[in-house]
Amino acid sequence: MLGIESRGFIIGAALAYRLGAGFSVVRKPGKLPYETQKASYQLEYGTDALEIHIDAINRGARVIIADDLIATGGTATATAELVTKLGGTVVECAFVIELSFLKGREKLKPHRVYSILQFDSE
Numbered sequence: 001m002l003g004i005e006s007r008g009f010i011i012g013a014a015l016a017y018r019l020g021a022g023f024s025v026v027r028k029p030g031k032l033p034y035e036t037q038k039a040s041y042q043l044e045y046g047t048d049a050l051e052i053h054i055d056a057i058n059r060g061a062r063v064i065i066a067d068d069l070i071a072t073g074g075t076a077t078a079t080a081e082l083v084t085k086l087g088g089t090v091v092e093c094a095f096v097i098e099l100s101f102l103k104g105r106e107k108l109k110p111h112r113v114y115s116i117l118q119f120d121s122e
Helices: 009-021 074-085
Strands: 002-004 025-028 036-043 046-053 062-070 089-099 113-117
Touching: 002 009, 002 113, 009 062, 009 089, 025 046, 025 062, 036 074, 046 074, 062 074, 074 089
Parallel strands: 002 025, 002 062, 062 089, 089 113
Antiparallel strands: 036 046
């Protein structure tokens, strides 16, 4: 289970506990104390990046990505890229809220996306 900074930490940790799974975090650059792998992604006003510890995912591990919100899908797509770089497989992406009108789910194909609440318009 991976939680994306920072509300994804709370959601991901709770899901990992419930599933009896391990938990790790994906953070903004410079926040993690060990050697990291990095993935950049586009924002509407520029670029940003996320990092993960290089030992956070074992090769062949099946991973669920958790966060509070999916909008354009940039952070979740970058996180999925990190999972792949480290040799893992994304099983599902889980969100509390989905802003469907921004089509972030489309960026995450072929990964399964689950959200509790969907908002279809601004």
